Amino acid sequence: MTDDDLCYLTASEAVGLFKARKLSPVELLDAVIARGEAIRETINPFADTYYDEARQRARKAEDKYAKTDGRPRRLEGVPLAVKDTSEIRGKRATKGSMIYKDAIAERTDPDIERLMRAGLNIFTRTTCPEFGWLYTTQSRLWGITRNPWRPDASPGGSSGGSAAALAAGATILATGGDSTGSIRQPASQCGVVGYQAPFGRIPMLGEASFSSYLHHGPMTRSVADAALMANIMSGPHPLDHNSLHRKVTIPADLKGIEGMKIAYSIDLGHYEVVDDVRRATLEALDALREAGAEVTEIPVNWASEVIRLGHGSQEFLFAPGISEAVRDHGDIVSDYVPQLEETALSFNADDYRRSLSLAAQVWDQHLGPMFRDHEVFITPTVSCPDIPAGGWQKDTITVNGKTLTDTDTAMTVLWNMFGRCPVLAVPSGMTGTGLPTGLQVVGRVEDDVTVFRVAAALEQRRPWLDRPERRPNLAL
Numbered sequence: 283m284t285d286d287d288l289c290y291l292t293a294s295e296a297v298g299l300f301k302a303r304k305l306s307p308v309e310l311l312d313a314v315i316a317r318g319e320a321i322r323e324t325i326n327p328f329a330d331t332y333y334d335e336a337r338q339r340a341r342k343a344e345d346k347y348a349k350t351d352g353r354p355r356r357l358e359g360v361p362l363a364v365k366d367t368s369e370i371r372g373k374r375a376t377k378g379s380m381i382y383k384d385a386i387a388e389r390t391d392p393d394i395e396r397l398m399r400a401g402l403n404i405f406t407r408t409t410c411p412e413f414g415w416l417y418t419t420q421s422r423l424w425g426i427t428r429n430p431w432r433p434d435a436s437p438g439g440s441s442g443g444s445a446a447a448l449a450a451g452a453t454i455l456a457t458g459g460d461s462t463g464s465i466r467q468p469a470s471q472c473g474v475v476g477y478q479a480p481f482g483r484i485p486m487l488g489e490a491s492f493s494s495y496l497h498h499g500p501m502t503r504s505v506a507d508a509a510l511m512a513n514i515m516s517g518p519h520p521l522d523h524n525s526l527h528r529k530v531t532i533p534a535d536l537k538g539i540e541g542m543k544i545a546y547s548i549d550l551g552h553y554e555v556v557d558d559v560r561r562a563t564l565e566a567l568d569a570l571r572e573a574g575a576e577v578t579e580i581p582v583n584w585a586s587e588v589i590r591l592g593h594g595s596q597e598f599l600f601a602p603g604i605s606e607a608v609r610d611h612g613d614i615v616s617d618y619v620p621q622l623e624e625t626a627l628s629f630n631a632d633d634y635r636r637s638l639s640l641a642a643q644v645w646d647q648h649l650g651p652m653f654r655d656h657e658v659f660i661t662p663t664v665s666c667p668d669i670p671a672g673g674w675q676k677d678t679i680t681v682n683g684k685t686l687t688d689t690d691t692a693m694t695v696l697w698n699m700f701g702r703c704p705v706l707a708v709p710s711g712m713t714g715t716g717l718p719t720g721l722q723v724v725g726r727v728e729d730d731v732t733v734f735r736v737a738a739a740l741e742q743r744r745p746w747l748d749r750p751e752r753r754p755n756l757a758l
Contacts, residue, residue, distance in 0.1 A: 288313040289451030290747060292504045293360045293511075296454060300347045300359060307343040307359025310454070311336060311405060314361050318406065318452035320758050326427045327437075327447035329366045329407035330374065336361070336405035343401065355401030356514070362402040363453035365444050366424075367414050368394050368498065369487075370404065378410040378421040378440075380614040381607060392485045392522070393498045393515040394457065400514045408443030408456060412616045413607070415600065417467060417688040418673050419443055422616040428671045429472060430754040432716050436669040436688070438468025444501045445472035449718075449747070449754055455511060456501040462596055463663075463694025465499050466707035470663035470720025473709045473746060475737070476501045477508045480728045481701035482526040484512070485519035492524065495596055495698040503747050505708065505737045506534065512730070530730045539739045540574030542732075545656040551582040552589055553665040553693050554681040562711030562719040563662050569743040570736065580652060585696065588644050591637035592695040594629035601626035618674040625675055641699050649700060653726045658736050663707045663720040665691045697724055706733040709746040 288310055291299070299305035315336075318328050343359030346352030369375045369387035376382045390398070398404065409424040419427040419442025427442045429435040430450040437446040441458030445468035448456050458465035460478050469476030477499045484498050485491065500511030509532040518525045546567055549555045567577050604623045607615055652659060666681045669688045678685045697705045704725045711719045725733040747753055 285313050285316070286451065286750060286753070289317045290503065290753065291454060293357055293455055293507045296360050297357060300343075300354070303347065307340040307347070307403070308337065310359070311340045311361050311403065314451065314453055315405065317450065318447065321430070321450050321452060321756060324428065324433055325430050325446050325450055326425055327408055327443040327450065327452055329376070329409050329424055329443065331406045333405060336403050339403045343403065355399070357510070358401030360402050361454045362397060362404050363406045363408045363444060363447050363456040364394060364404050365441055365457050365459055366407045366410050367440070367459050368457060370394055376423060377414060378412045378423055380423050381611050383423060389487070391487060391498065392519045396514050397457070397511070402455065406453070408441070408447055410440045410443060412619055413604070414440035414459060414461070414464060415604070415622055416440060416618065416675060417692055418669065418671060419468070420616070420672060422614070426672050429717065430756060431473065431718060434671060435667070435717055436471060436671045436673060438471035438664070440464040441476070441501060442468045442471070445469050445474055445476070448472065448474045448501060448503055450756060451753070455507060457498065458501045459496065459498050460698070461493070461496045462593060462698050463692045465497070465501060466663050466694050466705060466722060467692045469501055469707045470709070470718065471667050471669075473718030473720070474501060474503050475505060475508045476707045477512055478697065478705040479512055479516060479730060480526065480704050482522070482524045483516045483530070483730065485517070485522035485525040487521055491522040494701050497701065505706070505734060505741045508706065509534070509734050526728070530728070532731055532734050536731070536735045536738045538574060539570065539735055542575045542658070542736070543656045544570060544575045544577045544658050544660060544736065545580045545652055546577060546660040547580060547582045548662065549665070550585040550589070550661060550693065550696070552586045553691070554684050554686060555662060555665040556681060556713070558713035559662050559665060559667070559719045563721055566710040566721055566740055566744060567660065569740055573739040573743060575736070578656070584644060584648050588637070588640050588699065589695060591633055591640055592699040593689065594633040595637035597626040598629040598631065598634045601629070621674055621676055637699070645700065657726065657732050659724045661693055661722050661724070662710070663693060663722045665693055667713060667717040667719060668715060693722070697722065702727045704728070704730045704733050706737045708737045708740060
């Protein structure tokens with residue numbers, strides 16, 4: 283097995299090799315660390331690293347697999363990269379900001395704690411933009427993170443470091459966070475899988491547990507690994523008032539999709555979708571038809587204002603914090619942060635109240651009836667993936683002859699507003715300019731399993747990253 287093959291193992295494959303004593307957790311950890319270091323200058327997916335302590339844990343995992351009674355845990359010794367916005371007790375979580383460069387967490391986020399208890403070996407943090415508030419991944423603290431498929435392009439944000447590391451083979455599993463698309467958009471930008479579980483499925487602590495747009499979730503290279511991580515991360519927690527008390531387990535053996543009714547929209551009547559994304563989406567939908575699903579396009583003429591206010595409601599809530607950062611730390615925040623403040627201050631309380639009213643109206647008149655008749659709804663994740671790696675929030679690109687920002691290309695915020703719907707972002711194809719495309723599989727309220735059934739059916743017919751020719755050319 284080549285080093286490249288090692289770096290692109292799934293978690294399940296790695297555990298199987300560990301148990302068969304054909305691969306050591308130390309060997310796998312060293313392979314992904316070497317890959318991460320080899321791309322540090324060109325791709326830059328890593329923030330803080332914990333290599334020495336991770337190697338110690340890998341040696342202990344190796345001992346467990348070597349003993350007949352070693353009792354390895356479910357994912358013992360599998361390397362995990364954790365986004366720099368998540369808290370791990372005794373470690374710093376900088377949120378991509380110089381303001382928090384010395385802040386040490388006093389407790390561990392529940393989802394991360396559960397992953398650690400399952401035996402996953404955290405060896406690095408992944409980069410994010412300052413405060414996790416940008417659709418590219420860059421900051422004064424960590425520099426610019428780039429897309430492994432084409433380094434001039436963005437890996438997306440704010441979980442761009444996790445997505446880039448996965449696509450480059452620099453970790454086996456990773457975590458992300460999503461408040462307006464920050465798991466799904468970078469997953470699609472980099473050609474990997476990202477899952478936004480229903481709000482409350484994966485518990486959070488403190489203020490985050492009352493922020494209904496915000497989700498923590500898994501990022502992986504396969505649908506099965508996303509399910510495996512989601513099963514570990516999810517479940518009620520006594521310190522999360524809003525955590526869902528009904529535990530859902532996604533089965534390893536997923537049923538097919540014969541007879542399933544799937545709705546789709548290419549552009550939601552709002553987004554400028556480039557031809558390559560349209561083509562890849564339609565080809566993916568044809569694959570689902572071949573799997574036996576009934577796939578129907580539905581007209582959408584109601585989305586533009588709710589999308590605008592979906593972003594606006596979060597900008598309004600973000601405004602006090604970003605204004606404080608600019609006022610008190612203007613000398614150390616990233617250069618683009620004043621621009622973030624300007625955008626945040628452009629929305630007001632009326633916009634926030636209107637977002638709630640309009641969300642209720644849209645669900646009652648459009649999405650609710652649609653999900654009554656269809657089991658899932660599919661759209662592209664990103665309408666145009668060709669975003670410069672160093673772009674700021676107000677920088678523009680030309681899409682279909684129109685001047686847009688990267689925010690205008692992320693087709694994600696609707697499913698933060700309707701955050702009880704599970705959303706699984708998966709690859710759909712490639713553009714002619716060498717960048718991945720992706721789609722979102724959106725399920726009925728709290729119906730996690732069905733979105734995984736659809737994604738697994740697509741993966742079976744249109745696999746990704748499983749062979750060298752389907753991986754980025756990293757020129758190592």
